[in-house]
Amino acid sequence: MSNKLKLGMIGAGFVANFHARALKQVRNVDLAGVMSVSPELSEKLSRASQSYGTGTCKVYNTIADLAENVDAIAIFAPNFARVEIMEAIVDAVKKGANLKGIICEKPLGRNMKEARRLVELAREVNLKTAYFENQIFMKPMQAQLSQLQPQVKTMGPLVLTRSAEEHGGPHEGWFWDPTRQGGGVLSDMGCHSIAVGWYALTPVDKSPRFLEPVSISAETALLKWGLPEWRKKLKENMGVDYTKTPAEDFTTGIVTFKNPETGQMVKAQFTDSWMFEKQGLRLFMDGMGPGYAFEINTLVSSLQIFIGDIAAEATANAELALEKSTASRGLLAVQHNEADLYGYTDENEDAANAFLAGKDGLLDWEYGLEITKMIMAGYMSAERGKVIDLTDPKILQELETFIPLIQQGKGTEVLHVVK
């Protein structure tokens, strides 16, 4: 194998295009191919990749053909298609495709059964894995970790983190459908915030799974998109009926972790919403240690632009300025390199370096499975109104087959939908 990884993508939608843009800044990946159920989207991604100079990105019609022609595959398709896609990849490997590694976007599965199946399938054919959780790779996150090392060493580690990912709601109907996506915002974005909190609390020289999850409590609520006029918009624009199968648009909770060497308990609080009424996507993280702290807010940019009413028509596409932008006039925050800011560049580089060296990425699929476990436990906590003990063998057993009511399409039993 050369010193460049030939990558194939499955899925050519929103996130695949983001990754393709990130690859412009990654030297060890060649975007060699793409397969998706939408040939038009595949063709579009292929043209984009060629124009970026990131690879020929040949369009393949089947997973088997893609697998034959690349070194590694990235699963960037919707959550409900994970298992069938992975089964087809494993089948191709058994028939001779020489794959080294496999990447999966968050979440690894809609529940433990699916996530565990993915881990087992990868093991069956000895594929190295990378679970894509971009926020851990964000440069501001990595910079605060290295900057604060002297303080961590002398004063002790961080004791509290608070993480949030919030925007006005996803771009495709399947995200809003809890049966296809896996739930609402806890499943979709809670996975980011829990992961990044866990990671920021972890001592720098330890592996990402070093701190042991001890307990979680969470709440889920439908605050905006269950109101009659917003429900109507959802039905018209996204094809989902939140009077029948609602999902949560807000979640918050807290996870307690234990340092297995010192016994110290630390906490990660998370808040995620699809009802954020500000400029666009905001990632917020802060952390408190004894005598020191950090704070990251992606809505604070070094670039702001102003567009008055008279000139507003000139801004054809608000999303050019910021992911999930909600306005195209006034004083606007602009992030000029979102793919890098959000960590997409560095996670691709990490996976490629690892696969080229015959290793797993920094975050392997076992790590993704742990995140799924905490998400499932979060739903369990919200349903039962109780703190879930993540050290109780009975609870851990129960989580293996637990499907949240919201994911089952029975969200009306746990969420308040206004008449």
Ligand SMILES: NC(=O)c1ccc[n+]([C@@H]2O[C@H](COP(=O)([O-])OP(=O)(O)OC[C@H]3O[C@@H](n4cnc5c(N)ncnc54)[C@H](O)[C@@H]3O)[C@@H](O)[C@H]2O)c1
């Ligand atoms: N890390 C992040 O911040 C982030 C952001 C967005 C999405 N994601 C994750 O990425 C994944 C994809 O999300 P998206 O926003 O790109 O979705 P999308 O709906 O925009 O695109 C999905 C793509 O998958 C293709 N597809 C659908 N079913 C398929 C199948 N069975 N086989 C092959 N291709 C199939 C579609 O044609 C489309 O090209 C999701 O799992 C989502 O959770 C992560």
